[in-house]
Amino acid sequence: MTPVFVLTNHKGGVGKSTSATNIAYGISQMLAQFGVANHRVLLIDTDSQGHATLVTTSRNDFGREDSLYTVLNADRKDATTILKQCIVASEWDANLHVLPASPLLEAAERELIAVPGAPYRLSEPLSQIASHYAAVVIDTRPSFSLLTEMSLIAATDALIPIEPRYLETVGLESVVNKIESIRQGWRCPDLKVGGIVVTKLDKRMKGHVEMLDGLKAHPVLGRLLCGVIPANEAVAYAHHAHKSVYEYNPECPASQAYAVLAAQLIKKTMVIRGGA
Numbered sequence: 001m002t003p004v005f006v007l008t009n010h011k012g013g014v015g016k017s018t019s020a021t022n023i024a025y026g027i028s029q030m031l032a033q034f035g036v037a038n039h040r041v042l043l044i045d046t047d048s049q050g051h052a053t054l055v056t057t058s059r060n061d062f063g064r065e066d067s068l069y070t071v072l073n074a075d076r077k078d079a080t081t082i083l084k085q086c087i088v089a090s091e092w093d094a095n096l097h098v099l100p101a102s103p104l105l106e107a108a109e110r111e112l113i114a115v116p117g118a119p120y121r122l123s124e125p126l127s128q129i130a131s132h133y134a135a136v137v138i139d140t141r142p143s144f145s146l147l148t149e150m151s152l153i154a155a156t157d158a159l160i161p162i163e164p165r166y167l168e169t170v171g172l173e174s175v176v177n178k179i180e181s182i183r184q185g186w187r188c189p190d191l192k193v194g195g196i197v198v199t200k201l202d203k204r205m206k207g208h209v210e211m212l213d214g215l216k217a218h219p220v221l222g223r224l225l226c227g228v229i230p231a232n233e234a235v236a237y238a239h240h241a242h243k244s245v246y247e248y249n250p251e252c253p254a255s256q257a258y259a260v261l262a263a264q265l266i267k268k269t270m271v272i273r274g275g276a
């Protein structure tokens, strides 16, 4: 079964898009290094702001005919075909594909709310093509809106990026509970909390270190911690250059941390057969 990772947190600016794009690229690159024949990864951008789309394709003009918006509005019988048509290759690598966001997704939230079966409009067509990919990674908007619910319903592993600040951890349990309620309420037995990713950690800041130690010691959340990404200005420069952080600077601390995280996600979710 193809793992479908969703980066989610109802807060903005916590590193969802940075993590989604670099995890997607990292998984594809690492599988290629392991000699896995199918190392294609699909990145789905569900945020109307389209940051993941912009940095990976250098475009922000996807719309009515060529984006996730098109898929969500398609007749159900055509949705899989339209999904395939809307997927584009990223500029980062031919094996990193992107289902682009559009500013129109903002309106889609309102337009779809009364449509029966709306929450399944992403998961249904995606389930028809997911096996073409080694992994799927979904970036979400900073809220538990309909589009985020659709993303969670389509996912197997929810990854929660958080910044190392006190109030972030306070909100964390509610994020975990929300994922659990989607799993039960929408009957998605495959969905689980795949892990918590602490982003922008600055070891020189006492508060950051204390927060990380507190998280590690927490009986439930501590076991969910799956990655720590240091604060690193290379991330901002990489965004500006529309590059992955690995390509921008493979040696920088954020690249190394994302590589460790990608390797761990592969190990946890995939059976690797060399040359398969």
Ligand SMILES: Nc1ncnc2c1ncn2[C@@H]1O[C@H](COP(=O)(O)OP(=O)(O)O)[C@@H](O)[C@H]1O
Pocket (backbone or CB within 6 Å): 011, 012, 013, 014, 015, 016, 017, 018, 019, 051, 142, 199, 200, 201, 229, 230, 231, 232, 233, 235, 236, 239, 254
């Ligand atoms: N590890 C990091 N170090 C430094 N800056 C980062 C790091 N991760 C993300 N950022 C910066 O934080 C901001 C928000 O990141 P982003 O991934 O867009 O968050 P979200 O998608 O949750 O809103 C961006 O300006 C990004 O460049």
Ligand SMILES: [Mg+2]
Pocket (backbone or CB within 6 Å): 016, 017, 018, 047, 051, 052, 140
């Ligand atoms: Mg974002």
